[in-house]
Amino acid sequence: MSERANRSTDRASADGSGGATVVMSQKIRPGHEGDYQRWQEKTNQVARTFDGFEGTELYPPGPGEENEWVAVFRFSRIDQLTAWLNSSTRQNLLGEGGALFEEAPKQEVLSGGKKTRDAVSAVISHDVRIGREKEFVQWEEKITEAQREFAGFMGSELFRPVEGIQENWVVVSRFDTRDHLDDWLDSELRGKLLEEGRQYFSAYEVRKVGSAFSAWFTFGEETPEGVPPNWKQAMTVLLALYPTVMVLNLTVGRVLTSEGVVGYLALFIGNVLSVSILTWLLMPLVNKALAFWLEPKRSQSVRGQVAGAAVVVLGYVALIAVFGLTAG
Structure with a gap:
């Protein structure tokens, strides 16, 4: 039997406490990866000039995955993140980089929640059916209980929609390694639970996020957010x-x-x-x-x-x- 994780599951609210994060996925046209990275660095430099900016990370696609890059931006508060997302500066940047994308970038806004290091996360966005929200939450609790039986599970968070910004419900599941995360995502048990959950949501998308050097940048348990940009x-x-x-x-x-x-x-x-x-x-x-x-x-x-x-x-x-x- 897989080892049981002894971490508690967290439930994040949308009250703006605990920081704010946006996870953006962008499918890049083949052959334009270098141009995209230069555009993304320019975007990062501009984001750093906005109030509340805390950090940004860029994750390239893994082996065998689609040419989908994931960019993460972290701000101190949800209003500061919103100011960045809605700014004319960012809209101009999106227009400038439009030719690099196969389709419009997708994003999930996460308001609140705990900061975690040394973890690989699956960011799962759900389009929950109207009127089935309570049942979706109960179903998601079953998902969490099932994950506890898998090796490397470190916890999960449920992020409710943020009015005017984020309509989907987002779940972030954290594992200690990519292999352990993949074991859960590819498991037969998760497949059965997904079939059960389709009556509560009409669509979902999964994005994997992990840190490149975080194991070399640990400053002690007193600073759980202490991973530099x-x-x-x-x-x-x-x-x-x-x-x-x-x-x-x-x-x-x-x-x-x-x-x-x-x-x-x-x-x-x-x-x-x-x-x-x-x-x-x-x-x-x-x-x-x-x-x-x-x-x-x-x-x-x-x-x-x-x-x-x-x-x-x-x-x-x-x-x-x-x-x-x-x-x-």
Whole structure:
């Protein structure tokens, strides 16, 4: 029998507390992925100028999935998220990127709820039939109870419609890994429950959302929301990754080459060592040194943001200079 998750299920209201999130799915025309990523980064930069902006994430399609990209924007309050969604600036951006999409982008607005790290989520939007709302909620509780019997289940949240913004009912189910999430989504039990639930909703859509580097950015249980935005994660990982790869190439790499180890095997050994060094040695040290910049609660001022980014860039310069002199 699958292990039972010991996390409680949460029910989120639409009162605007606990932050606000919009999950946008966008099917990109084949061959336009690069253009889309540039457009999305421009959109991200504009969103950062709006009051209440907390972070954004972009998730490319997984292997074998449709060319559907998922963008997540997080704001402090629902009114601040609404201001961004309805702004003329964003409408102009959507018009500018329209040629990149196979169809109009779809979105789910989540008001309230808990922030979670180190989880893979399924964001499921339901078009609930009029007058069947109470029965839908009862059915969704059965879904939650069924999920508890599956390995890796971390909890679920039900988000009611937000008047004037979001008509659908949205459920977010969280699992610890993508494999565990897929086990539930593809299970025979879920298939049977879906057939039962079709009398309560006319249509539904599933989107998977997960974080790329979150396991390397944990600041303790006292800050459950303490995962920095992706651009900070990428900058910090590069700061630790570059010297790791250089040192390994100059030491272990040369030894393996001299011993006649074939290239693909030497590369695998180097990757194992670099990931291990990053996970258990360098990333904890770098996180501690840059905590003033990485932890959301401690990096709100513009001065703090600029100072942290400057420290990282100076670190890049110093490392390049050091390896330029020693490895050149």
